[in-house]
Amino acid sequence: MPPAGNPLRPGGSSPFESTDMRFVLADTQGYVIHPFYDYQAGQQLSLFERWRAAPLTFNGELVGYALATGEAPQTPLDDSYRTLLYQSLAVAGAIALLLSLLVAALLTRxxxxxxxxxxxxxxxxxxxxxxxxxxxxxxxxxxxxxxxxxxxxxxxxxxxxxxxxxxxxxxxxxxxxxxxxxxxxxxxxxxxxxxxxxxxx
Missing domain, CATH: 1.10.8 (Helicase, Ruva Protein; domain 3)
Structure with a gap:
């Protein structure tokens, strides 16, 4: 177990200042067994946090929860992928709009x-x-x-x-x-x- 103050939190006082992303592990009752950031060992997750967490199963039985915390590291390649995705969505939307107008014209003519x-x-x-x-x-x-x-x-x-x-x-x-x-x-x-x-x- 980590000591008080949670040394697993890197850097400043806000968990969102980190460029790392890890999971807080909790048991079936929602009690934290692997702390990270603001979550302390033995702390119980709220109902909303348990609803948002990913259930962990073994042989079809629930054994715990994994709650993602922190931020995933962003690289320039990720930014370029995101820009390309936005551009692709814009082009696809424009093509879909033109096709819908063309189909409407063909149907109404x-x-x-x-x-x-x-x-x-x-x-x-x-x-x-x-x-x-x-x-x-x-x-x-x-x-x-x-x-x-x-x-x-x-x-x-x-x-x-x-x-x-x-x-x-x-x-x-x-x-x-x-x-x-x-x-x-x-x-x-x-x-x-x-x-x-x-x-x-």
């Missing part, structure tokens, strides 16, 4: 084209004009919307054409009735009603 086709068809839809269905492939929401638009536009066009035909029929019948009301069915000559209206003018 067909959708925008279909939306433009649907919007153009809506703006060009006029009564009496021939209806051209919007050609949208796929089974997504835009394709479903385009199919519903084609169906409703087709039904409206058919009803408009039927209404126009009905109006033309009514106009012809009205003209025929007007002719019958002013002419004699047997001779085809104008009758008294026609004479009265012309005389009033």
């Amino acid at each position: 067909p959708m925008l084209r279909q939306l433009r086709q649907l919007s153009r068809a809506v703006n060009e839809l006029e009564p009496g004009q021939p209806f051209t269905p919007v050609v949208v492939s796929g089974t997504d929401e835009i394709a479903t919307l385009a199919k519903a638009f084609n169906r409703m536009s087709g039904e409206l066009t058919d009803k408009y054409q039927a209404l126009q035909a009905s109006n033309e029929t009514i106009a012809r019948q009205a003209k025929s009735l007007e002719r019958l009301s002013y002419t004699d069915e047997l001779t085809g000559l104008h009758n008294r009603r026609y004479f009265n209206e012309q005389f009033a003018h």
Whole structure:
């Protein structure tokens, strides 16, 4: 066991002034059996320290804990590795961002084209004009919307054409009735009603 004052602490009063890193060993109850830095022999580790420590097992049974203390020595090579790692992460992040933007553009381009086709068809839809269905492939929401638009536009066009035909029929019948009301069915000559209206003018 080390003497009081813990001579295993190198240098000044702070454990973080050391360039060395060692482990404090404790038994299964958390009592220190190999002290280092501020940890004294017989001192019990707190619950948080035991949770942070690495458990030591032998034949599947817990035999103690190892708690890292101090700081690992940093060399210029470590600094260069860390700088290289940061640069690699930055480059990888930029590449991932560019790829995600490219994928988003590729995925949204067909959708925008279909939306433009649907919007153009809506703006060009006029009564009496021939209806051209919007050609949208796929089974997504835009394709479903385009199919519903084609169906409703087709039904409206058919009803408009039927209404126009009905109006033309009514106009012809009205003209025929007007002719019958002013002419004699047997001779085809104008009758008294026609004479009265012309005389009033």
